[in-house]
Amino acid sequence: MIMNDNKKLDVRYLQLLAQSFPSVADASTEIINLQAILNLPKGTEHFLADLHGEYEAFQHVLKNASGNIKRKVGELFGTTLRETEKRELCTLIYYPEQKLELVKASEKDLDDWYHITIHHLVAVCRDVSSKYTRSKVRKSLPKDFSYIIQELLHERTEDSDKTAYVNVIIDTIINTGRADAFIIAIANVIQRLAIDQLHILGDIYDRGPGAHKILDLLQNYHHWDITWGNHDMLWMGAAAGNDACICSVIRISLRYANLATLEEGYGINMVPLATFAMDAYADDPCTEFRPILSGDAENLNEKSIRLTAQMHKAIAVMQFKLEAQLYEKHPEWKMQDRELFNFIDYEHGTIMLEGKIYSLRSCHFPTIDPANPCVLTDEEHELLQRLHHSFMVSEKLHKHIDMLLDHGCMYLVCNNNLLYHASIPLEEDGSLKKVEVYQGQPVAGKNLMETVGHLVRSAYQSDTNPVERDYAIDYFFYLWCGPDSPLFDKSKMATFERYFIEDKETHVEHKGNYFKLRDDEKICEHIMDAFGVTGPNRHIINGHVPVKVGAGENPIKAGGKLMVIDGGFAQAYHKQTGIAGYTLVYHSRGFQLVQHEPFTSTEDAILRGTDIKSTTQIVEMSAHRMLVADTDKGVELRKQIDDLMELLYAYRHGIITPKL
Template sequence: MNKDQNRLVENDLQYLQLLSKTFPTVAAASTEIINLEAILNLPKGTEHFLADIHGAYESFQHVLKNASGNIKRKVNDIFGNQIRDCELRDLCTLIYYPEQKLEMVKAAEEDLNDWYHITIHQLVKVCREVSSKYTRSKVRKSLPKDFSYIIQELLQERPEDLDKAGYVNAVIDSMIETDRADDFIITISNVIQRLAIDQLHILGDIYDRGPGAHRILDMLENYHSWDIQWGNHDVLWMGACAGNDACICNVVRICLRYANMTTLEDGYGINLVPLATFALETYGDDPCAEFIPKTSGGTGFIDEKTRRLGAMMHKAISVIQFKVEAEVFKKYPQWKMKDRMLFNNVDYEKGICTIGGKEYEMKSCNFPTIDPKNPNKLTKEEKELMEKLHHSFVVSEKLHKHIDLLLGHGCMYNITNNNLLYHASVPLNDDGTLKEVELYGGKKYKGKELMHQTGLLIRSAFQSDSLPEEKEYARDYFLYLWCGPDSTLFDKSKMATFERYFLKDESTHKEHKGNYFKLRDNEEVCDRILDAFGVKQPNRHIINGHVPVHAASGENPIKANGKLMVIDGGFSQAYHKETGIAGYTLVYHSRGFVLVQHEPFTNEEDAVMRGTDIKSSTQIVEMSTYRMLVADTDKGDELRGQITYLKKLLYAYRHGLVKEYR
């Protein structure tokens, strides 16, 4: 280093002193530099992008277990024509569901020891293949303690090494004799699943419609590496957890709409008995025809009595929701949403609702809890019911645990490897320029700063040191994020829930999309957004979900000449008829981008019993002219930064600026 470099080292001396605690000698620092330089030349890890899971736990779990079909492809590549198709299918099923498949094999297999030998050799080959792009250190860290040494030994052995054949067979024999073969198979299958996906990105909306959101979050709690960009449905549940009564009403209403009480009652222990009691007493004579639950969200058949009660509860919470929302809209005139206080526009004698100066006929006009002179006032019974629901949400430990998980792994947007990720939109003006949106304190933001400040506002609702007035605004703002016209998570003219329930004229049900959705196929607009977020590299992309892609009608998820990818293909069963498919997974590996289009998944039992897999088709989105390395990623930038400081530490050691700890 020259004099200028020497000065730089001296300026970093305090940091280098701290670094020397981890690398106390020249040898240790040198070894780490060699290690990091080598890692830079490994192939880039595989990233998976999923959006809008909507409680479809079994489909989500299966996609992670089969790595969007990547494990099956590797098994086919390894064994090809060596084994029969049924054996390939059984091996894949074993990797996806080892515990369940082992039970079936042990009940049917005549020569179990022979099966163990063959299968363990096959699993080791698959594991060797999926681990080939990682360092031994990273692979070792992914191994459970019990079998770490054995798996490492087996991964290093090669079939052509005849001298070690007896050693390998002895290892397998010992596992069989000590009744550890099953545990080993389960462990190595899980390791294969773990190594097949290096990083999981979820672009929002884990919650609502399907019954398994809480199970998805239980699974993610122990998942090795994942992040989430919050969606409007996630934020709705955050608001409910924070004590926003309008969000609580919306959460309960959506669960009732899709006949999905599992997440509320079984997942989070929310007590709905008071709502059921109130609904029976208040709407017992009302057919509640507009509120019959939908059963296309994966909940299956429900009997007529349950359906009838669900409809009454659905109407009861909806009426309360519109009242509670109206008070929030009135509280914040700057939101410009007072036109959504639609109970004010109803003529309860004529059964009409006036919107924009035009009268619309109501489907029904039975509102026993509404005072026409003060339509947004809760009755005493409604107020007591809301107090009970509010208490049930804010004291749910499991719900708070899962919301903390979303806060810990999530944000409004993410930039990773030249890809800009967010759930829904970036508000735009008519001409495609970034639109300013007002947040707390009257301050206006746009683009990246709008996303950042919105994220900070969301977090302030859960922080004990937030100013009381800011915390109150943040808690209320969850409602705007859910349905506000300029919300980055909604971006439509209105949420026409009231109109769909109560107005006959379907033209009133239309929700006009914001400028982002009108202009997102424009490459220039996408470039402007990417520039605003500081994504500068030539091969850059926007990836988001939120609005389902209607693949059945020919809509292309790849837009703006490949600059933008919409990966909401409808994971939830409630969307399958609308989209014609059952979800997308975007896979970004060392060769480029592949979009995987999934057909509906049956269930875990069928997958284990019959070896059924999610049928998927792939579309090559963009392939690299060379195989991308860790050096080409954000991780590579991080490692180069570490190497720079380690070299400075070496200089400091060798010139006596920092002492070695020998």
């Protein structure tokens, strides 16, 4: 069939569409609904990067929506509430269960407090829900209180005819003993509606103790995605069975004296490693392997620190052997210069790097045969088998990796913003660098990111060609530390040098061209062109390299085209960065970059109403309030409207018969 504008109708598709909208009235109603949605304000997007296991800080930032809730409470109540009252209300919204216990222990007239507080919470909920359709808000409500919350949201005490009605609802909630449950429910709804979409720009894992808790929380979060980081990729490789990744994951955990995620989160048994390390390194002070202590780890006693250092050295030596075997197996990676045990003069305690000889801090390697330095001993091989088995049978680890695969990718284009964790490899002149990934033509830019993404997923698929699957599992380690890896993009990972060589010139990791050129607006424009990012207000958003604010670095680069939001969530970075992370908020009026001071503790937040002290920087404000029509969702909705208009045409011209 032909429409009068010479556009052919896809009758088969329209017949399928007619199953959902079987009449003219149904199709017309949906068109009206979609047109109305297009004119709502765009939902608020929340960007976070490099969480590094800092569960408490992440949870708090999520609960307060990077200060968005505090800002709304301030705007709503202005001078009608004292600052202490506004702070108490915010704490109640963030931590309702815990705050209620404190209130009930101290409040003399609890019914009066309930009545006032519920009115305040309803006002906040009404504000955060105002940019959504009633249908979307309804779907966000808990079943027990859905009807009641809807009534309170859409009736106001300012209407004299409704004052008694609203007050009776609240009185009845209190009199039936449901006030606590209602307050908890509406506080959670406020948290839920304050942020429409959460974007994580990689590196949930390592350094901090709570990566597994972050993923447990995300399991029930309403709408989130992740662009994988190199630390995530390391854990994904470990879960896929890459032994070098397994050793690296354990090494980093020991480096920061943090075994919580391994042992408590995923049930990985560290006793065999401890037993082996105490025996093999009994006479070694392992000074260079003493852990970096922060947070709870600062309370470790000397005996625990010594054991941690022994385990740390034992697993590091195994890692260096195993990664050397990978470099030998894959000469195409061009990383054989990183088989560092081959370059040591074991008799004189020196190593030759790039034609220069350096003294080693220690040359005590009881498990290394100088004639075959990269071969595991029988004891190391047995230990590795046990560790490998623990990773393979950890049900929770594999569940969390499945979540990363389901919600993740190498890059994402969303609402004219290009998201990725670290870099897009570039040549010196700023052109996209072609990189060989696996048995094919070298690829660059968007093709590189997509090829890597497909290879990562193939490692977990049983129907993948065995040769390709074996390569994909090996490739996780290249993604972790390979020079042309878009997740790393440095000349080397100088882990060995930092452990064993005093001379700091060997510690330097030369950044790839991307990091040298990303301040150039034209380079950023070129990258966005290559990824098909359009629109006058387009941006690149990434993390990976902490912005050292204390040293004067700026997270806004390339004339506002690039935003780097790794401000150092991990406690181990706070001294370097001077802050405790950035988050980026993109709402209907524009971008706001939020710079956070270190989070004290959840207990402080509850008991004393402390919040993360944050500084908000306006990055870019829109000339008009952005609507759903201005977003990717708007493009999708307009296509749906066009399809429904075609269905109406088909109904009215007898091409398809509507159901009466």
